[in-house]
Amino acid sequence: xxxxxxxxxxxxxxxxxxxxxxxxxxxxxxxxxxxxxxxxxxxxxxxxxxxxxxxxxxxxxxxxxxxxxxxxxxxxxxxxxxxxxxxxxxxxxxxxxxxxxxxxxxxxxxxxxxxxxxxxxxxxxxxxxxxxxxxxxxxxxxxxxxxxxxxxxxxxxxxxxxxxxxxxxxxxxxxxxxxxxxxxxxxxxxxxxxxxxxxxxxxxxxxxxxxxxxxxxxxxxxxxxxxxxxxxxxxxxxxxxxxxxxxxxxxxxxxxxxxxxxxxxxxxxxxxxxxxxxxxxxxxxxxxxxxxxxxxxxxxxxxxxxxxxxxxx
Amino acid sequence: xxxxxxxxxxxxxxxxxxxxxxxxxxxxxxxxxxxxxxxxxxxxxxxxxxxxxxxxxxxxxxxxxxxxxxxxxxxxxxxxxxxxxxxxxxxxxxxxxxxxxxxxxxxxxxxxxxxxxxxxxxxxxxxxxxxxxxxxxxxxxxxxxxxxxxxxxxxxxxxxxxxxxxxxxxxxxxxxxxxxxxxxxxxxxxxxxxxxxxxxxxxxxxxxxxxxxxxxxxxxxxxxxxxxxxxxxxxxxxxxxxxxxxxxxxxxxxxxxxxxxxxxxxxxxxxxxxxxxxxxxxxxxxxxxx
Numbered sequence: 121x122x123x124x125x126x127x128x129x130x131x132x133x134x135x136x137x138x139x140x141x142x143x144x145x146x147x148x149x150x151x152x153x154x155x156x157x158x159x160x161x162x163x164x165x166x167x168x169x170x171x172x173x174x175x176x177x178x179x180x181x182x183x184x185x186x187x188x189x190x191x192x193x194x195x196x197x198x199x200x201x202x203x204x205x206x207x208x209x210x211x212x213x214x215x216x217x218x219x220x221x222x223x224x225x226x227x228x229x230x231x232x233x234x235x236x237x238x239x240x241x242x243x244x245x246x247x248x249x250x251x252x253x254x255x256x257x258x259x260x261x262x263x264x265x266x267x268x269x270x271x272x273x274x275x276x277x278x279x280x281x282x283x284x285x286x287x288x289x290x291x292x293x294x295x296x297x298x299x300x301x302x303x304x305x306x307x308x309x310x311x312x313x314x315x316x317x318x319x320x321x322x323x324x325x326x327x328x329x330x331x332x333x334x335x336x337x338x339x340x341x342x343x344x345x346x347x348x349x350x351x352x353x354x355x356x357x358x359x360x361x362x363x364x365x366x367x368x369x370x371x372x373x374x375x376x377x378x379x380x381x382x383x384x385x386x387x388x389x390x391x392x393x394x395x396x397x398x399x400x401x402x403x404x405x406x407x408x409x410x411x412x413x414x415x416x417x418x419x420x421x422x423x424x425x426x427x428x429x430x431x432x433x
Numbered sequence: 434x435x436x437x438x439x440x441x442x443x444x445x446x447x448x449x450x451x452x453x454x455x456x457x458x459x460x461x462x463x464x465x466x467x468x469x470x471x472x473x474x475x476x477x478x479x480x481x482x483x484x485x486x487x488x489x490x491x492x493x494x495x496x497x498x499x500x501x502x503x504x505x506x507x508x509x510x511x512x513x514x515x516x517x518x519x520x521x522x523x524x525x526x527x528x529x530x531x532x533x534x535x536x537x538x539x540x541x542x543x544x545x546x547x548x549x550x551x552x553x554x555x556x557x558x559x560x561x562x563x564x565x566x567x568x569x570x571x572x573x574x575x576x577x578x579x580x581x582x583x584x585x586x587x588x589x590x591x592x593x594x595x596x597x598x599x600x601x602x603x604x605x606x607x608x609x610x611x612x613x614x615x616x617x618x619x620x621x622x623x624x625x626x627x628x629x630x631x632x633x634x635x636x637x638x639x640x641x642x643x644x645x646x647x648x649x650x651x652x653x654x655x656x657x658x659x660x661x662x663x664x665x666x667x668x669x670x671x672x673x674x675x676x677x678x679x680x681x682x683x684x685x686x687x688x689x690x691x692x693x694x695x696x697x698x699x700x701x702x703x704x705x706x707x708x709x710x711x712x713x714x715x716x717x718x719x720x721x722x723x
Contacts, residue, residue, distance in 0.1 A: 147530055148544065151524045152528075155594065157566075158588075159550070159551060169565060232458055236459075240455065254462075261695045262691055264673060264676075265688040268688065271676065272468060272481050275481070309462070367555050369555065370555020372557045373655060390561065407561050418554070425552075426549065429532070
C-alpha cells in the first residue's frame with residue numbers, strides 16, 4: 121500500500137503548500153476586498169465630502185482638488201460644515217436627544233429582556249427551543265410592518281385609546297403617537313430579540329451548581345441572583361446593550377413613523393439634509409460626527425463579539 | 434463576631450415570577466402583530482374603528498392583487514432578495530471559514546473588524562456612504578450609469594455578509610477541523626475536502642444564512658432608499674411611503690400575508706433542520722455501536 125501525499129519529495133510538499141497558501145489567499149482575499157470596497161472606502165468618501173461645500177450641480181458638492189493652472193492643483197478643504205454643526209443648536213440638540221432616547225430605551229429593553237432570557241434559560245431543556253423560537257420569530261418578520269402596527273395601536277383613535285374609552289377609563293384620548301414615548305415603545309419592541317438572545321446565550325451556560333451552593337450556604341434566591349447570576353451575566357448584558365444602543369442612536373424608521381415632528385433624532389436630521397435640503401456635505405459631516413460618537417461602543421462590541429466566537433472553539 | 438445562623442436550605446420552589454414576566458414579554462411581542470392581522474379583515478377604511486356590520490371581509494386582500502405598484506415592487510424585492518442571499522452566502526461563507534479555520538493570518542484583525550461592524554452600524558450611515566461610493570464610481574468609470582436593482586443588491590450583499598459569516602463561524606466552532614485535516618492528510622485536495630466534509634457540515638448554517646439574508650434584504654428600507662434610483666422602488670420603500678401618510682387597510686392585509694408567510698417558512702425550516710440533526714445524531718450513534 122502506498123501512502124499518498126505524506127510520502128513525497130520535498131519539492132512536491134513545497135508545491136502542495138504553495139497551492140494551499142494560494143487557495144487560502146483567495147478565500148481570505150475575496151471577502152476582504154469586497155468589504156474594503158463596499159464598507160471601508162465609502163466612509164473615506166463620506167469623510168472627503170464632509171470637507172467640501174454644497175453646489176447647485178450634480179453631484180451637488182465642490183471637488184476638494186481642482187486644477188487651477190498647469191500642474192498646479194488647489195486643495196480646498198472646508199471646515200464650514202463642522203462649524204455649522206457646532207454653532208447651530210439644532211444639530212447638537214438632536215444628537216443629545218438621540219443618545220438620551222437610545223440609552224433610555226436600551227435600558228427599558230434590558231429590564232424587559234433580562235427576565236425573559238432568564239426564564240428561558242431556567243425552563244425545562246425540552247421547552248427552551250420553542251420559547252427561544254417565539255422570541256426570534258418576530259425578528260424574522262418585517263421590521264417596518266411591526267413599527268407600523270404601533271401606529272394603529274397608539275394613535276388618538278387607535279386601538280389602545282378605543283379600548284380605554286369603551287371601558288370608561290378615559291374620556292379624552294391619551295396622546296401617545298408622535299411623542300418621545302412612542303419612540304421608546306418602538307425601539308424596545310423592535311430590538312427586544314437583540315437583547316434577549318445574547319443574554320440567553322450567556323445565562324444558559326451558567327453552572328446550576330453555583331446557585332445550589334449559594335442556597336446551601338443560606339442565601340435567599342434574590343441574594344443568590346444579585347451575587348452570582350447577575351455578575352456572571354455582565355458580558356451578556358454588555359453585548360445586548362451595545363447591540364441595541366448603537367443602531368438605536370441612528371434609528372430612522374421608528375422616529376419617522378412614531379416620533380414627534382418638532383424634535384428630530386439625528387438619523388432624521390441627516391436624511392432631511394440629504395434628501396430635502398440636498399446639502400450632501402452637511403449630511404456627510406453629520407454622518408462623520410455620528411460615527412465618531414459611536415466608534416468607542418462599536419470597538420467594544422467587536423472585542424466582545426470576537427472573543428465570544430473564539431471562546432466557542 | 435457572631436455569624437448569621439445557618440438557615441435550612443431553601444427548597445427550590447416553582448418560581449412563578451419569571452414565567453409570568455416571560456409571558457408578559459411574549460404578549461408584548463405578539464399583541465401588535467395580532468391587532469394588525471385582526472384589523473386587516475375590518476371593512477372600515479378607518480382601520481382601527483371596527484365596522485361590525487360589514488366585517489370580517491377580504492376586500493383589502495382583493496384590492497392588493499389589483500394594485501400593480503405593490504405587485505411590481507414585490508417582484509423587484511424578491512429578485513433582489515434572492516440575488517442578495519446567494520451572493521451573501523458565498524462571500525459570508527468564505528469570510529466565516531477564513532476567520533474560524535485559518536488561525537492567525539495577515540489581515541485577520543481587519544477582516545474580523547469589517548465583518549462585525551456592519552452588524553451594529555446605523556443603516557442611515559451605511560446607506561449614505563454606499564450612495565456616495567456609487568456616485569464616485571460613476572464619476573470615475575461611468576458605471577453605474579443609473580441606480581437600480583443592481584446597486585441595491587450590491588448594497589444589500591455588503592451588510593448581509595456579516596450575518597452569514599457569524600452563522601458559519603458559530604457552526605464551524607462546534608467542530609475542530611480534525612476531519613478536514615484527516616482528509617488532507619489522506620491526500621484529498623483542499624477543494625475536495627471542502628466539498629465532501631466542510632460543506633455538509635455547514636449546510637444548515639448556509640440554509641439559515643441564506644434565509645436570514647433574504648429577509649434582511651426583503652425588509653430593508655433605509656439603505657434601499659439611498660441607493661435606489663427612480664423606477665426601482667422595492668416593496669418596503671412603497672410601504673414606507675404609504676404608511677408615512679398614516680394607517681391604511683391594504684397595508685394591514687399585505688402585512689398579514691407577509692407575516693404569515695415568513696412565520697410559516699421559519700417554522701418549516703426549523704422543523705426540517707431539527708429532523709435532519711436528529712437523524713444525523715441517530716446515524717452517528719448507530720455507526721459507533723456497529
